Amino acid sequence: MTMLDYVLLFMMAGFSVFAAVRRSLLQCAFGLAVVSILLTIMMFRFNAPLAAVFELSVCAGLITVIFVYAISLSRVHTQEEEQQADHERKLRYGVLPYIIVAAGLVIYFLQAPLIFTAPPSQAVNDVREVLWNQRLFDIIGLLLVIMAGVFGVVVLFKEKDANE
Amino acid sequence: MTTLLILVPLIGLILVNLPFKNARRTTFWYAVMLSLMQAYIVLTSDKIIWEGHFDPIEEYFKFNLKADNLTLVMLLSIGIVAFCALMVAKHMIKDEGDLANFSNLIIIILAGMNGVVMTTDVFTLYIFLEITAVTSFIMIAFFRDKDALEGSFKYIVLSAVATVLLLASIALVFMVSGGTSFEAINRAVHANNENLILTAALALFTAGLLIKGGLVPFHGWLPDAYSSAPAPASVILAGIVTKTTGIYSLIRIVNNVFGFSGSIKNILLFVGIITIFVGALAALGQKDFKRMLAYSSISQVGYIVISLGTGTELGLIGAMFHLFNHSIFKAQLFVNSAAVEKQAGTRDLDKMGGFSKKMPFTGLTSLIACLSTAGIPPLAGFWSKLIIIVALWNSGHPVFAGAAVLASVITLGYFLVLQRKAFFGKLAEGYEQLCEAEFGLILPAIILTLITVAVGLLFPLLSNNTLIPMSHIF
Amino acid sequence: MSKDAASLFWLYNTFVILVFLCGIYLVAVTKNLIKVLIGLELLTKAATLLIIVAGYSTGHIATAQALIINLIVVEVVVIAVAAGVVLSIRKKYGSLNVKNISNLKG
Numbered sequence A: 001m002t003m004l005d006y007v008l009l010f011m012m013a014g015f016s017v018f019a020a021v022r023r024s025l026l027q028c029a030f031g032l033a034v035v036s037i038l039l040t041i042m043m044f045r046f047n048a049p050l051a052a053v054f055e056l057s058v059c060a061g062l063i064t065v066i067f068v069y070a071i072s073l074s075r076v077h078t079q080e081e082e083q084q085a086d087h088e089r090k091l092r093y094g095v096l097p098y099i100i101v102a103a104g105l106v107i108y109f110l111q112a113p114l115i116f117t118a119p120p121s122q123a124v125n126d127v128r129e130v131l132w133n134q135r136l137f138d139i140i141g142l143l144l145v146i147m148a149g150v151f152g153v154v155v156l157f158k159e160k161d162a163n164e
Numbered sequence B: 001m002t003t004l005l006i007l008v009p010l011i012g013l014i015l016v017n018l019p020f021k022n023a024r025r026t027t028f029w030y031a032v033m034l035s036l037m038q039a040y041i042v043l044t045s046d047k048i049i050w051e052g053h054f055d056p057i058e059e060y061f062k063f064n065l066k067a068d069n070l071t072l073v074m075l076l077s078i079g080i081v082a083f084c085a086l087m088v089a090k091h092m093i094k095d096e097g098d099l100a101n102f103s104n105l106i107i108i109i110l111a112g113m114n115g116v117v118m119t120t121d122v123f124t125l126y127i128f129l130e131i132t133a134v135t136s137f138i139m140i141a142f143f144r145d146k147d148a149l150e151g152s153f154k155y156i157v158l159s160a161v162a163t164v165l166l167l168a169s170i171a172l173v174f175m176v177s178g179g180t181s182f183e184a185i186n187r188a189v190h191a192n193n194e195n196l197i198l199t200a201a202l203a204l205f206t207a208g209l210l211i212k213g214g215l216v217p218f219h220g221w222l223p224d225a226y227s228s229a230p231a232p233a234s235v236i237l238a239g240i241v242t243k244t245t246g247i248y249s250l251i252r253i254v255n256n257v258f259g260f261s262g263s264i265k266n267i268l269l270f271v272g273i274i275t276i277f278v279g280a281l282a283a284l285g286q287k288d289f290k291r292m293l294a295y296s297s298i299s300q301v302g303y304i305v306i307s308l309g310t311g312t313e314l315g316l317i318g319a320m321f322h323l324f325n326h327s328i329f330k331a332q333l334f335v336n337s338a339a340v341e342k343q344a345g346t347r348d349l350d351k352m353g354g355f356s357k358k359m360p361f362t363g364l365t366s367l368i369a370c371l372s373t374a375g376i377p378p379l380a381g382f383w384s385k386l387i388i389i390v391a392l393w394n395s396g397h398p399v400f401a402g403a404a405v406l407a408s409v410i411t412l413g414y415f416l417v418l419q420r421k422a423f424f425g426k427l428a429e430g431y432e433q434l435c436e437a438e439f440g441l442i443l444p445a446i447i448l449t450l451i452t453v454a455v456g457l458l459f460p461l462l463s464n465n466t467l468i469p470m471s472h473i474f
Numbered sequence C: 001m002s003k004d005a006a007s008l009f010w011l012y013n014t015f016v017i018l019v020f021l022c023g024i025y026l027v028a029v030t031k032n033l034i035k036v037l038i039g040l041e042l043l044t045k046a047a048t049l050l051i052i053v054a055g056y057s058t059g060h061i062a063t064a065q066a067l068i069i070n071l072i073v074v075e076v077v078v079i080a081v082a083a084g085v086v087l088s089i090r091k092k093y094g095s096l097n098v099k100n101i102s103n104l105k106g
Helices: A003-021 A025-045 A049-073 A079-093 A096-110 A127-134 A136-156 B004-016 B023-044 B047-051 B056-061 B069-092 B096-118 B122-140 B146-177 B182-191 B196-213 B221-228 B231-258 B262-284 B289-309 B313-344 B360-374 B380-394 B398-422 B439-457 B459-473 C003-029 C033-058 C061-093
Strands: none
Touching (some): A003 C003, A025 A049, A049 C061, A127 A136, A136 B004, A136 B096, A136 B122, A136 C061, B004 B096, B023 B069, B069 B096, B069 B231, B069 B313, B069 B439, B122 B221, B122 C061, B146 C003, B146 C061, B196 B231, B221 B289, B231 B262, B231 B289, B262 B398, B289 B313, B289 B380, B289 B398, B313 B360, B313 B380, B360 B398, B360 B439, B380 B439, B439 B459, C033 C061
16 A cells, blocks of 8 residues: 555545535536546556446546536526525535545544455456456346447437427 | 347347338337247246256356246246236337337346346346346336436436445455355355354345335335336336345345345344335325335235245245235236226326226226235235245244234225225216226236136145245255 | 455445445435436445455456446446436426425325
């Protein structure tokens, strides 16, 4: 563990809080993207480059695009609503940073005993082989999930409302 | 065989969506054929083909699927309920394109649930749970009316939270066991007795599955999702989806992977009994046909969980038997509600009355399903509830057994309210022109009623030939 | 599990729980549907981090990578469908505020 680990972790917690408490939806989405990027760096440091690339391109990239698209289609409130909302926000989100800091301290010093007989280390250490030889069925599942997503987009974004 | 139940729907799904002429029209019939074939194969096949020997496809791909008796029961119910949902869809969805899309979704959810019941790996279980869940979100929001979208969104939020709990649990067991297959985890559980991490993992997994199954206190999404969904979607959701994703997985995980411990038994017993009562009491006060059924569904799922909570062999048989019965008669009640909704144009119980005179088949079949749910002999529901109560008594929980009997009386109460308001008595005003639904909508109700009656009457035969051998899986 | 690995796991685990808390707080408290989705994403991030740390600290990083790749694909489909539902809600109700969207009552 080096200094960098701590910096990354604290930044991650910080940007999670940022994503939670900011008012502007765009800033929230930005906070989420930064959390993704930090996660990517951690994956590289953990020697998991393929997962890191996926995380970077799909989570930091594609999902942010989806969010920005959704945000751009939904429009802002009036001035009064904003002022009203501002007041409520302070009450609702003001406590979150304190909760996070307190919970962090409590959990860190709790140090539950992690005792178990560790499994033997992995024989195959290539993710491609693992994916193809051991997790082939998951890939079939992914095909089905993607099909479901395609039909979801077809159904949910269909322009049938013209006659309404 | 096991592999084919996933691959055939997947490949067919791709084929029927190729831009051929008339391809879209075949989708519905392809889905019907798939569901019927599945039920037929399970009923007629020899046990040997499920064991994966002599199966070239299985040998080649090494999917590690497994089909024991519990799985076969689930596969059968999935086939039957999917068929009924398709029949309802045919009559409730007019537009041809919509029907094709809906059939596609049914094919995906069929394959997804087949994967859930056959897999032997927790991570694969997660993927297939998500397939099923995503498809259900889309089905609920299919027509994009206000209530349906809201119900769908609630389901998305709670399901996503449940998923994260499952993933956290998978990460923990992966750390301890070094793999995610049931076998590896089971080995790790035996090697590390009463380990803190494994206990946490089990707690997280159970909590996630309780949310997915709609158990109290996590039941908030369920009535909204069921009652706002389009009729065919609520048939398949209430009939089989939540039972597969929530309850079947729970039985699998607790029984085959982690094993029973004292605390998990107590948790299941308490959650079960609370669920039974909250569901039943809430059902008493409902004015909406489908909402009442939804709360009744919550209550019946409580019976399954409480039976599982005994941890005995008899309890597991009871849980499994009630799971099958419940998916049959709940699917049927939702088919009836679809028929009523289509013919009368309302779901408000206060506006209905005397529909039995005009819709004799719907009235009769729903009466039988209600009686079966309430546990009136000699229908199927009576036997499964009897097994559950005996199991509770034998395992030293007489209080729970008594409470289960009491709740059964409440069940009868709210179903009599339902019958009296909707089907008995004087015909409500404005429904003089009401007539019976088309044959296609009655057919699934009749099939399901026949199953309920037949299972009930043939129970002595079944108990020796089917139910007792089932216990060998445990 | 060695002592080093255990302390590394616990350090990361602490932050996993913190990110999880942020997400669950956001889901519970917010009134905006898109923010609910952002909260759900934060939860998934926490789970991803937990899997990779669990794999790293026990030397099963290859399997952990495979799991995460699968997880990310599933996650993006779920978010796309959820975003579709949110956009349809916004079209129907003309609002993203939870207060205006509560016909059903649980």
